[in-house]
Amino acid sequence: MMRALKILAGAALALSVAGGAQAQQVLFWSTQARPVEETQKMRDEVLKGFEGAVDYQVAEDGPWLTRLQAELQAGSGTIGLLGGLHGDFSTVGANLVDLSAVDVGGVKVNEAYKKLGMLGTGEQKYMPWMQATYLMAANKQALQYLPAGTDLNTITYDQLIEWSKTIAEKTGSPKFGFPAGPKGLKHRFFEGFLYPSYTGSMVTKFRSAEAETAWNKFKELWQYTNPNSTNYAFMQEPLLSGEVWVAFDHVARLADAFNKKPDDFVAFPAPAGPAGRGFMPVVAGVAIPKTSPDQEKAKALVAYMLKPETQIATLKATNFFPVVDVKLPDDMPASVKAFGPAIATMTSAPDALPALLPMGLGDLGGKFNQVYTDSFERIVLGGEDVHGVLEQQAAALKAIIDQAKAPCWAPDKPSEGACPVE
């Protein structure tokens, strides 16, 4: 009898301990590292070392925000830590805990990104977590068709068009590739690369004569672009299959090609236009919502994410680069070795023109992107008149910016009040 009681008591104790551990898990709710292999690596390799369990869960941007907003509205929640891009947080800035007091040890976090993480307030709304950008990649077979006198490191849009044209003519089919599928990041190309390179602006000169030139140039390039591009989401797949020889995409979406066939591909900077070499750095951050059940533990997790070892593990898992000062070890994947120099060349080029992700748009970010996507669909796919489409889309763009009262961000010059669309 006594023994049975003891066993029962033991079982009850074990149950309560297990239940307690369950409750202490920090729910890490993230829009990043969504592909299944990356999610798994985040769990197994990056977060395993944290004292106290982490439940890493990913969601697409829409559902991510919907759940967060529901918890904020309810005033209580289960999400412990948020992971997302700069733009994801700008929507919910007012509901994030100030992270300036988080002790990151001796780690030096990129100051420019920290400032970005304040979302224009006096508080550290999110802590930079990792960074990436977009690059060009080419199959080495394509290099023989490079126009004479072209250096990949200083390539221009005209040279890219010339190159794609030669490849198309010599091989019999268009081999430039562009992620224009429903899940592709085409809008970032127009916002952060094409527009800045031709107009030196993302918003202000949306319907300028320079913008018309940019779209006409892109239409020219599109002639030598694999028509299957409207189905591409991640360019690494068509690069690997050989459908595409030259491509533009986010580094995380090119990495697989370099890791699987390290000797077949080269990475190089985005092309330059008349106004400079426009490119878009991408910053991801971690933040704690006000409804987080255990803020101390979540803050400890923030500090853990910034440790140099964690940053390197994160790089291996997601192909996003560290935001802290850290020396990369030699055993890095082929993609990292290829992208590192290309990113350095692009960001430090004399004509470099960084364009930030849209800021201050709140939940209008999706509509902002849609303006550029719609322009693409109408001008390039639909063959509508460039001038007419830009006039109409500029009106839509102005309405969005005015509604958000968003001041200009780089490369547009700072503005008083809402950023003007000339």
Place this chain on the structure above:
Amino acid sequence: MHGKALPYLLLMPATLFLCIFFLYPFALVAFEAVTRDGAFTFDNFRTMAGSWKFPVTVRNTLLLAAIVVPIQLTMALLMASVVSRLETGRSAALYVFAIPLGISDLAAGLIWLAIFDQSGFLNTLLSSLGVVDRPVMFLGYQSKLTIFIAVALAEIWRATAIMMVILVAGMGLIPKEYYEAAEVFGASPWQRFVRITLPLLRPSLQTAIILRVILAFEVFAVVAALGGTNLPVLMGETYNWQFTLQDRNVAAASALLILAISIGFTLFFLRVLRVPKEARI
């Protein structure tokens, strides 16, 4: 007393379920559609209709329904006639016809994607027969017609069986005596079908058509799988407003529009295919 209340008591759980999980959310959506920041407005409907994609979206959705439903109706009638005439193997035939019903619409879209894709079955077949020398892109942005045909095919393949099942049940209810009498008077099979089966099948036809038309306006996953954004339909735009553009109010307005179209067509078919009380079997 107790006996009278029993049916209502038994209906209670289902009614409650519907109220909580259908009527209540529906009221919330309807409310969101006609308000913005707490004020009553029709702006959401205006924004929706003002989008450059809206006319294309409505046209695609209506066209798809107008083409798919009649084809399905004809095929379902044919299949149902064959099945109900069978002496042996009737249930086997029914099961085979109904297999696509067990597949989710997204899976159905993916199956047809595997056929039409650039590296899909159709291309493999064509190139092994020597018809084409390089894979043809059937579902590219330049070939909207092919995408449309692929979607129509997938929809027909997937959802004809639901109409057939309803029609088979309806045909089973028609008394044999009518056919026997018609045969005595020398009516041909076609005459029997047009004069007896079709009129007496009206109630089932009504159900089948209404169900199918409503489903046709809600078409989403098949189109998403086969056409991506190349063939925008109403439901896809609703999804877009909610998740890509993050505007719940316009998404709600768009959902209400689909509901309005569905109700409109339901009322239309209820009226056109109504059966007078004295004519019911």
